[in-house]
Amino acid sequence: MKLLTDSIGKHVSLTADEILRIPAYFESVKTRRHQYLLQEGEICRHEFFVLKGCCRQYEIDAAGKENVLQFSVEGWWMTDLDSLLHEKPSLFNIDVLESGEILQINKQQLYKLFQDIPAVAQYYHIISQRSSAALQRRILFLQKPALERYQEFVSRYPFLETRLPQHQVAAYLGITKESLSRLRHKLAKGE
Amino acid sequence: MKLLTDSIGKHVSLTADEILRIPAYFESVKTRRHQYLLQEGEICRHEFFVLKGCCRQYEIDAAGKENVLQFSVEGWWMTDLDSLLHEKPSLFNIDVLESGEILQINKQQLYKLFQDIPAVAQYYHIISQRSSAALQRRILFLQKPALERYQEFVSRYPFLETRLPQHQVAAYLGITKESLSRLRHKLAKGE
DNA sequence: CGTTGGCTTGAGAGGGCTCAAGGCCAGTGG
């Protein structure tokens, strides 16, 4: 829980009183590996904040391939914004790769929180912008050849690279697990 | 100018008085083909709103290839948010593909406008979310094979497909102009 | 009428894919 208020406090200033009031807006949920936080077709009802463990957001395309949009570990947010805001069925799945704990908050509580503690609304705004910038980076990222994508991933998220199974990393990079295995082999030899 | 207030009015409600006051916050600029609205390395100072004509936002990668992030025609917004907000050098270029006219507004004026007419702040928020959703779609889009990408592009933006030179479309799809030419040839024969 | 920009077409190369088989644990049950 401290992780959440710390994360907010890093971007905007909170009074001691506000820090105490924030947790009440959230619901804590223990998560288990393979558990779904959201399934394709459902309407997404929450913003999720990971306290412990690891989740992934992905779609399953027409060919049955799983395309990973993003991972989320301690201190990161995750949701399907489009589904949450417009209350329409989600195209995505969110599931748990590593058991742990999340905080969730629904739309009503979120807006209430924004009204009660405006600094949080400001924080949310900043986070949203960062997320847009990250999406933009990811689009350019996907134009690069596979080897560069892997190297950029490793240098940007070293803690993810060691923590995730390789086939998940491959699904994030947009290549097959076999190709990733070969890339790694090539890199290991070359160095 | 009516295009702008119409666009805002489509998402939030404005009083007749507000509609009259909005234009004063913007600066109108005639644009010429090949003109830069932003060059790599510069700090982006404006949000742009296209009144007439067509622009593109792109980066030039290490190999010298132009990767198009998005096009903008009448009624669309365009900027480098990351550069604008954090006043850091942009990685992107924005240039004019078709002469026309744009409205531009700097950060100070934008925030002033948000304060003076809160409905516009609300509008901006909605637009930002839509743009995030679009970026997300684009990431999944780029995982699909080239033919599907082209077909999806044509059905989503038929007016762009006819209006843009093919090599620009190719740069948006993430393929070479030669490949696009062959895809089109194949489609034309098959139907 | 030559130049230029946009589009097409061809040949060859290569990056990444599919399909298939095999190795290496860690966990589980006999």
Added chain:
DNA sequence: CCACTGGCCTTGAGCCCTCTCAAGCCAACG
């Protein structure tokens, strides 16, 4: 304690999609 199983990673062979490089066509334009 050992055999078995399932998950994960690797390796190989062949193929296909897309790329590069090169040439050629056509329409617009000075």
